[in-house]
Amino acid sequence: MSSQGAVQINLIQFALIYLLLIIILIIMKKCHIHQTKLLAVASMRMTVQLILAGLILTYILNHPHPLFTVSYIAAMLIFSVVRVYRKSPGLNPRFKRIIFISMSFSGIAVLAYFVCAVIGKNFFDPQYTIPISGMVFGNAMTGMNLGLKTFFDSIKDNRDKVKVLTNLGATPQKILLPFVNNALETALLPTLNNMVGMGIIALPGMMTGQILSGTPPTTAILYQIAVMIAICTAVCLSVFCSLYFGYQTLYDDQNCIIVQE
């Protein structure tokens, strides 16, 4: 087993990968999928964003400073929270605050445990903290979007049930908690299914990256297992805290449930 780093690819070799996009374009054309503009924009944005991230990370790794690490994490956190707000219009201001606090607390707590206790590194070490926080916040954002969508959709789909149970004299907690539990389960399922198939159906990105850069697979799997458990915990904790504390903002002092359309 070679322990050398990944083969350096020059820009011309790298450009060859964009040829694969032509295959997608042909299939889109054949199937009348009018998303060619989106494909172009997505590819461009990804390229620009990753080049920028690469340049910034190179600078931060060469000039490590706690302020840079914290700023980078804060930027990722704010971006993911804003994405969650945009995907769930109609959230009331208290619910939004709870989401922000839940994602910050869950993400940073899991990240700190991972970096300091499991890896044994300084929390402000950008080499570990920044890439892992990206995975943690990215997955927490996806879980939050799924959990909030399921929660609000199921309340709207069960409007009559909510109305009847309110008239019956059931407490809002009793009415809404089953929706919280159901949404949490839905938010967790993709991560859990991912864990089930891991190593058999797919070699995850982080592990692949480490192996390509010369890390022994036995070390790469340890990191991957730790990352998956950290992601699962961050998703579970963010969605649970957001929904468990957030649902309490959905009823007024008269115990009437108010969900904006």
Add this chain to the structure above:
Amino acid sequence: MIETKGLRFLESIEYPDVAIADGQTTFIVGESGSGKSSLLRLFNGTQKPSAGKVLYNGEDIAGMDTIALRRQVLLADQTVWLFDGSIEDNFEKFYAYRDVHAPEKEEMQRYLKLCQLDFDVTAPTAPMSGGEKQRVFLAVFLSFRPQVLMFDEPTSALDEGTAERLIAEIRQEFVDQGHTLIVVSHDKALAKRHADHIVTIGSSIPGGEVHE
């Protein structure tokens, strides 16, 4: 007793001052859109008035524990909603939401009969007609035996004969034992036959009317 004073809802609906006495059957009648159903929701605090107040036993409901109020002034809305499963499952699930044990099967059966349904409690509700589901729903709500029971169009899916028997038997079972029954209905003839007291409200009649 339920009383209203200067009650308005959404600026467009102005209600007459009403006083609903205990142990009586009160029918609320009026044109569509006159605010009959809203009045029931104002009584149980699931809607807030834009002006005026509702008093329950002399106390303004705005300052009351609304959960306790809704359990005493119980509204079986026009919206009929049942859980999946059998009639018995429905009794159990509705009761679980109130953290109390469901009645015995014989008792469930008695309430079904009272609501003119001859089904066994093990019968599934999914294949039932709209009228049958409505009566299962009424039976469940009736079984809670609240101090004040409010029905919103309880006979809308029933034929005339069944509607007559249903109201008559509920009055006999419920009102004759000191409970209060408030029924919103568009059927004025039914109201005249069964009401101790009729409240007429209408958007074309400012302030509406109250008939004894």
